[in-house]
Amino acid sequence: MRLSRIARVTLGTVAGVILALVYLPLMVVLVNSFSTSTNLTWPPPGFTLEWWGRAFRNAGALEAIATSTQVAVVATAISLLLGTLVSLALQRHSFFGRDAVSLLVILPIALPGIVTGIALNNAFRTILDVRLGLLTIIVAHATFCIVTVFNNVVARLRRMGTSLEEASADLGAGVWTTFRLVTFPQLRSALLAGGLLAFALSFDEIIVTTFTAGSGVTTLPIWILDNLFRPNQAPIVNVIAVVLVLVSIVPIYFAQRLAGAEQLQK
Amino acid sequence: MTPATPAIRLTGLTKTFGAVRAVDDLDLDIAAGEFFSMLGPSGSGKTTVLRLIAGFELPTSGTVSLLGQDVTTRAPFDRDVNTVFQDYALFPHMSVLDNVSYGLRVRGMGKREREERARAALDAVALGGFGDRKPSQLSGGQRQRVALARATVVQPKVLLLDEPLGALDLKLREQMQVELKELQRSLGITFIFVTHDQEEALTLSDRIAVFNNGRIEQLGTPAEIYEAPASPFVASFVGTSNIFDETESREMLKLPGTNSIRPEKVTLHPPASTPAGGTISLEGTIAEVIYLGTSTRLLLELAGGKRLTVLEQNASSRSTGDRRAARVDARFAASDIVQLAAPA
Numbered sequence: 001m002r003l004s005r006i007a008r009v010t011l012g013t014v015a016g017v018i019l020a021l022v023y024l025p026l027m028v029v030l031v032n033s034f035s036t037s038t039n040l041t042w043p044p045p046g047f048t049l050e051w052w053g054r055a056f057r058n059a060g061a062l063e064a065i066a067t068s069t070q071v072a073v074v075a076t077a078i079s080l081l082l083g084t085l086v087s088l089a090l091q092r093h094s095f096f097g098r099d100a101v102s103l104l105v106i107l108p109i110a111l112p113g114i115v116t117g118i119a120l121n122n123a124f125r126t127i128l129d130v131r132l133g134l135l136t137i138i139v140a141h142a143t144f145c146i147v148t149v150f151n152n153v154v155a156r157l158r159r160m161g162t163s164l165e166e167a168s169a170d171l172g173a174g175v176w177t178t179f180r181l182v183t184f185p186q187l188r189s190a191l192l193a194g195g196l197l198a199f200a201l202s203f204d205e206i207i208v209t210t211f212t213a214g215s216g217v218t219t220l221p222i223w224i225l226d227n228l229f230r231p232n233q234a235p236i237v238n239v240i241a242v243v244l245v246l247v248s249i250v251p252i253y254f255a256q257r258l259a260g261a262e263q264l265q266k
Numbered sequence: 267m268t269p270a271t272p273a274i275r276l277t278g279l280t281k282t283f284g285a286v287r288a289v290d291d292l293d294l295d296i297a298a299g300e301f302f303s304m305l306g307p308s309g310s311g312k313t314t315v316l317r318l319i320a321g322f323e324l325p326t327s328g329t330v331s332l333l334g335q336d337v338t339t340r341a342p343f344d345r346d347v348n349t350v351f352q353d354y355a356l357f358p359h360m361s362v363l364d365n366v367s368y369g370l371r372v373r374g375m376g377k378r379e380r381e382e383r384a385r386a387a388l389d390a391v392a393l394g395g396f397g398d399r400k401p402s403q404l405s406g407g408q409r410q411r412v413a414l415a416r417a418t419v420v421q422p423k424v425l426l427l428d429e430p431l432g433a434l435d436l437k438l439r440e441q442m443q444v445e446l447k448e449l450q451r452s453l454g455i456t457f458i459f460v461t462h463d464q465e466e467a468l469t470l471s472d473r474i475a476v477f478n479n480g481r482i483e484q485l486g487t488p489a490e491i492y493e494a495p496a497s498p499f500v501a502s503f504v505g506t507s508n509i510f511d512e513t514e515s516r517e518m519l520k521l522p523g524t525n526s527i528r529p530e531k532v533t534l535h536p537p538a539s540t541p542a543g544g545t546i547s548l549e550g551t552i553a554e555v556i557y558l559g560t561s562t563r564l565l566l567e568l569a570g571g572k573r574l575t576v577l578e579q580n581a582s583s584r585s586t587g588d589r590r591a592a593r594v595d596a597r598f599a600a601s602d603i604v605q606l607a608a609p610a
Contacts, residue, residue: 166322167355169342171369171420181372185359 033238055239064223072202075141083149117211132214145198152194196251273456279328290480306477348422356401363397369420387419529577
């Protein structure tokens with residue numbers, strides 16, 4: 001489609017302004033992490049690596065990173081397993097209530113985090129009588145991390161059709177052999193993409209986490225919130241924020257590239 | 267197994283999808299070693315019958331027997347039949363060799379032996395050097411051959427082919443038809459071939475079942491199906507027919523019931539000449555002339571408005587001058603008329 005010069009310039013400017021609005025503040029955080037000022041004055045009066053050094057010696061921050069990584073890894077693993085199973089059930093079998101289950105699986109990602117958080121908090125403490133901690137965060141995260149895995153796997157199964165699995169059965173392979181040799185290899189990149197998104201989603205989640213963490217456990221986003229308004233910690237928070245952005249961007253970038261490469265292959 | 271045991275026996279086979287009866291109370295015996303075609307328009311139930319034989323669908327009622335054994339409720343991997351799929355269904359993440367040896371691998375055959383057999387199967391379909399390639403690196407015709415090799419390497423009793431040549435261009439299709447026929451002869455196994463292409467069915471088959479609305483309209487050899495169609499549906503689906511309904515039959519052919527005449531049985535003559543005995547002669551005007559290379563198709567408008575299709579062989583390079591609007595007599599032997607339905 002050909003656009004007029006005016007249209008191109010206008011649309012380009014609008015897109016540029018919006019992207020700047022999103023990414024300039026992130027650049028400010030990055031720049032501030034090297035600033036000599038402790039109260040985030042702008043423009044930065046000087047350059048220093050002190051905060052980066054301090055951040056990597058800060059026990060609280062390091063512990064929070066470890067906790068978040070642990071939560072994200074386990075929640076992603078659970079999502080991969082359950083997400084794949086539910087995708088196969090919904091895409092390859094028909095049963096009563098299939099559409100309802102499909103909706104119920106996707107819903108948690110659309111529910112407001114604060115509602116999910118309060119509901120889970122209530123359920124864990126009063127009904128199930130579970131102590132809030134690492135385990136409850138992992139379960140809470142898994143409820144919405146499943147969705148990214150589910151969406152990716154369902155889309156792949158739908159595109160793949162049933163004829164490869166039928167061909168495998170036709171040639172004498174049982175159900176498990178067919179999954180191992182045919183279905184799983186076809187799902188591999190969809191699982192990787194879904195898993196990376198799930199990891200990113202869990203790693204920076206804060207609302208649901210706040211309600212399900214209890215007092216003893218601090219994930220990285222919670223640590224940042226706790227330390228943001230302590231004057232002497234603010235520059236370290238900047239450093240951690242930059243780290244968090246990087247850790248979130250990398251999986252998304254690879255998930256996107258995977259999806260792109262798949263499309264080119266088709 | 268006695269020689270009389272059919273390779274496949276279907277009894278009372280019925281499959282419904284919701285309110286649709288895709289296969290309607292079907293009884294059919296297919297002999298061992300036969301090249302059997304199921305011919306019909308899309309939605310006629312032929313593919314569903316194939317899927318019921320393969321085990322991908324469970325019948326609503328009725329049974330499927332393979333060499334005298336009831337296999338109705340057995341899973342696909344537990345039946346000695348193999349399928350060549352319409353879209354080939356080659357495993358895209360495996361090499362051609364791994365695709366072909368897959369059936370042997372899941373049966374637990376050692377790597378060396380199965381690869382040896384797979385290579386032999388690839389040689390048999392003239393794809394000897396292609397084992398290391400991925401299916402995506404092959405042409406349509408080559409993929410088709412890989413699918414054939416993959417299904418035959420496990421030596422099934424019956425090979426099911428679901429419109430296997432549908433995606434190929436004309437030249438390749440004709441070549442593959444010959445190869446299929448040769449392969450079937452050399453393997454000596456039963457082929458059940460699903461197609462909507464009547465020419466393909468006529469060329470390849472020992473017997474043909476013409477499907478319509480989940481039922482078999484006619485079962486017979488290609489010559490029987492073509493020369494003596496049993497119903498108006500068969501007459502118009504297999505080849506072209508000039509069908510005369512009851513009124514037209516009575517007035518023009520002086521015959522009861524519904525009748526038909528094939529276009530190539532009709533010859534054109536100058537109006538003045540006298541017809542030979544036992545010949546029916548109908549007066550008409552040439553409305554359209556379509557040159558087809560080996561033959562010419564003419565559309566005649568008969569007195570009374572009925573249209574008649576006539577096929578002339580282009581045996582000699584006769585003048586192809588404009589014959590439209592010329593008055594002619596269309597003649598055919600009364601013995602070539604086929605009655606499709608008795609008077610109502």
